[in-house]
Amino acid sequence: EDQVTQSPEALRLQEGESSSLNCSYTVSGLRGLFWYRQDPGKGPEFLFTLYSAGEEKEKERLKATLTKKESFLHITAPKPEDSATYLCAVGSQGAQKLVFGQGTRLTINP
Amino acid sequence: NAGVTQTPKFQVLKTGQSMTLQCAQDMNHNSMYWYRQDPGMGLRLIYYSASEGTTDKGEVPNGYNVSRLNKREFSLRLESAAPSQTSVYFCASSFLGGAQTGELFFGEGSRLTVL
Numbered sequence: 161e162d163q164v165t166q167s168p169e170a171l172r173l174q175e176g177e178s179s180s181l182n183c184s185y186t187v188s189g190l191r192g193l194f195w196y197r198q199d200p201g202k203g204p205e206f207l208f209t210l211y212s213a214g215e216e217k218e219k220e221r222l223k224a225t226l227t228k229k230e231s232f233l234h235i236t237a238p239k240p241e242d243s244a245t246y247l248c249a250v251g252s253q254g255a256q257k258l259v260f261g262q263g264t265r266l267t268i269n270p
Numbered sequence: 271n272a273g274v275t276q277t278p279k280f281q282v283l284k285t286g287q288s289m290t291l292q293c294a295q296d297m298n299h300n301s302m303y304w305y306r307q308d309p310g311m312g313l314r315l316i317y318y319s320a321s322e323g324t325t326d327k328g329e330v331p332n333g334y335n336v337s338r339l340n341k342r343e344f345s346l347r348l349e350s351a352a353p354s355q356t357s358v359y360f361c362a363s364s365f366l367g368g369a370q371t372g373e374l375f376f377g378e379g380s381r382l383t384v385l
Contacts, residue, residue: 194372203360203376251372256320257328258372262312
């Protein structure tokens, strides 16, 4: 059974303090690993797709990386507007559906 | 650009009542999904429809039914609501199967409370 575990559950940083969020996964044949951002009271919004170990994707202050067992979402010099819950999901070969982790709630204090 | 539209946004039901959550997308997507989101549980798939005319169970289908009315619309019905169905429900759509691209487009959610 595909599983996704995210850590930490919550992270509080000062503005400009860089850090990383972790997404560990077990899947029978990885089709892709996906990161989403969710603001309070809103639906998740797609950020990145990673397909193979060693791949990296960047968007503004965010960089996602992938190994064979986990993915990291690195946040460089974050701003208060980066505060959100970040969700990780995996898709396995031949499967229609994604399996989501529980999310990391990130708070950036000014 | 409407994207994925869900109605209603909020609903309070009594145990045993029935209701239907409506979802429509205007992106010409083939696949549509219903998820529920509970604290500490993450997003869990209830039902999905890979294409018009097909529906399949997800992780937590008990107590729910769905209808893919046409390519645009995918509804979720609770026949006899229970307090355990108190949750935030999200509809999502994708052009290809979700596991292929991972790029799902979500609605803003429907917050359901069952008393």
